[in-house]
Amino acid sequence: MSSPKLVGLTGGIGSGKSTVAKIFEILHIPVYYADDRAKWLMNFDQELKSKIQEAFGTDSYDSEGNLNRSYLASTVFSDTEKVAKINSLVHPAVRKDFEIWASHQNAPYVLKEAALIFETGGEKKLDAIINVSSPLKIRISRVLMRDSHRSLDQVNHIIDQQMPDEEKNERADFVIKNTDTKMLIPQVLAIHQKLTP
Structure with a gap:
């Protein structure tokens, strides 16, 4: 194939x-929906989660281990440098995930x-x-x-x-x-x- x-x-x-x-x-x-998948990876990809916590602190996740969206929205998305930082973590993870997903698809x-x-x-x-x-x-x-x-x-x-x-x-x-x-x-x-x- x-x-x-x-x-x-x-x-x-x-x-x-x-x-x-x-x-x-x-x-x-x-179709691979990158934004939906990025949200999933930020919650379930252990490597990505630890990188986000390292960059933005343990408050990035709640006690259940779920992404703390309101914390990230207030601390990250108003600061262009921090937006660039989170993108530099999330985009490569999504790219890798997409390539693995694509390799399993049987389509032109x-x-x-x-x-x-x-x-x-x-x-x-x-x-x-x-x-x-x-x-x-x-x-x-x-x-x-x-x-x-x-x-x-x-x-x-x-x-x-x-x-x-x-x-x-x-x-x-x-x-x-x-x-x-x-x-x-x-x-x-x-x-x-x-x-x-």
Whole structure:
């Protein structure tokens, strides 16, 4: 069994990349959801847990050994140096986990769904990148509708941390335009045909 091509699926918050991932899954393409997996690894990967505790103190986990999200949110995510530090621990763990997972998949290609691929240099380990692109206004209204706990300021802050759509589109191998006027399924099918030998 030859190993599958590794394809990144990215897009800014509210771009609709999860919806696109679901369409690929209907085509029997395995999808690795990097953000969900990162949360799992931060709770269950002993090596990663000890590195996080070493870097941010024992308060990073509660007495049950679960990640202390509120502590990390208050101490880490307001400090760019600490964000860079936690990313430098979590991203390599996710990358390794993804490679192991991908090696067990029987498909022409697999998708790694992640908000930050170009921002973390993750594209170097992938064979191709698909960017889901959507107008900023539409993205913001989608997120505000979906995540009632987020304010407009918080959404704008997340967008500011991500690479601009135009730059992602230039660097990606494929671009899916998720607007109110373009159908997603034909765009996904066209890419699927190109990636399937």
